[in-house]
Amino acid sequence: MEVIRGWSHRPFAITDSSCVGDARRFCARTAQDWGWSEVDVGRLSLILTELGTNLVRHALQGELWIAAPAGGQEVEILALDKGPGMADVKRSFQDGVSTGTGSPGTGLGAIRRLASDFDIHSTPFGTLCLVRVRPASQEAPAGHRQWGAVSIAAPGETACGDGWAVATEGGKVSAVVADGLGHGPHAALASDAALDVFAGDPFAPIESFLPDAHLGLQTTRGAAVFALRMESSGQLKYAGAGNVIGRIISGVFDRSMITQHGTVGVQVRRTEVATLEMPDHAVAVVHSDGIASRWKAEEVVPLLQRDPTLIAAALLWQQSRGRDDATVLVIKQGDALE
Template identity: 80%
Template sequence: MTDASCVGEVRRFCAKAVDDWGWSEVDAGRLSLIATELGTNLLRHAVQGELWIAAPPAHREVEILALDKGPGMVDVQRSSQDGVSTGTGSPGTGLGAIRRLASDFDIHSTPQGTLCLVRVRATGRTAPPERYWGAVSIAAPGEIVCGDGWAVATDGSQVAAVVADGLGHGPHAAAASGAALDVFAAAPFAPLATLVQDIHTGLQTTRGAALFALRMEGSARLQYAGAGNVMGRIISGVFDRSMLTQHGTVGVQVRKTEVAALELPDHAMAVVYSDGIASRWKAEEVVPLLQRDPTLIAAALLWQQSRGRDDATVLVIKQGETFE
């Protein structure tokens, strides 16, 4: 967000995203106001502010992340009250209005920066159950498509997920990761060894991809498999363990699939990330966010640890007795 014209661009993007969803003028106006306030807040109060927007048609909701590099808010609750402003010439109604108008709202602020997550759904649309997973995926600088892909499937107490990183970036990388997601979608709960082999076969007409596939069963056990430099970690307040897969490139060359398993500690979450993210980030950077929305956690890690020269994806899955 570099100047006032960016706010108008964000507003127009959001309006176009929901244009054929049948939203009322009131709901479309609510989205427009939220987008305007988030963008304006970044321009007035933040350093290096950005807005990331997703509008998945299947969910019929718009997800907006506002991120910056500081200076943060000393008291988030107080800053959310009408009439409280840290800027000059501002009525101090922005953050409070956003919270009231949003379908979902979460925020985390430190002197190093603020992250705000907002979701907007049409009035009357049933709110989804508690979210146990969330992801953020950003294309490499200069690209209009992301060469990474991710997908999640749930079935009662089980969740299956994949993150694929097509070799390189741009359209050909996106084609490889997209092919991996197509195979996953056809049989997400196939045995992991079978799934990885099927994806390997499905990618042989592409340039190939790094892949991480996992299966989590309720709050007790996790299995994972894959190949290449998509990595995983299990983190809780007192536990930190990396998950590494074998060398190779799915679709090009992989050895016999090795499936690993581990028991999950209480209150743990799985983090899976492509090599657009620095590999040696400290768990302490996300532990303060453990109770936050998984998408906010994913965004925080990508925002802080992106290498800035490649596609970057972070997927976060929290424990749950049942997944929705």
């Protein structure tokens, strides 16, 4: 069994080349503290330079979102913008192809060659690029990652009051998203307490998780919590309290997952567990109320075959309210989880 305790992404607005330098130095310091080799640190810096330079030269309202999960095994980078997009993404990977002037046109192809993981999606309304960088000495994980999440702290805060975690075992997946009341360090303490309960027994019956979390959060300000369990067969059970929202999306299916009112750690009713069957090729999306609740399924459907983290980033990028912590967790179903 693998338990992944979630992280948050640090946003860097890229308005000029100095902003690219800030992001690059942040990553270089982090990787050196982990003991990465000079070659791996240099590879990471080059990727950041190319991504950031592309945003400065070609994009509107570009940002880099960077996550450095504990343990020093990986840096996750998202480059996002509001357009104008790339007319031919595949052609843009070819060395010598450039959409600007004064550029040799080797950036995007170099990024893909240097990255440990790479995914990209582009429309006239914006481009999203996902890159993960791991040390060369680290073995690549088996199979494709079937979950992904993006979490951003409220403006002006360094601690994110949202938290998320995922556990996998065979073909099963268990997950939780918690949104501590308010934002800042005290909200983070509440969401951390929910993750502590989850990590203690991630595959405990979902009927018992919410009462156990309620007890575990009683010394905190409380949190909205959503938990789900997905079997390899596609059966999904979920329960929660508060304004963390779940939804199942496929090309032909769109269903919200409704949970009860209340605040875990403060006041909740008896746990209500719901069960549904996941359609083929569907994804489960769970997000905090930092995301607008009335987003359209059409925003996710074109991305269903993409990396789940890219799907999560696209939804947060398009639908963030911009005044609170915001988290999106995406889980794909099917035997690819095994």
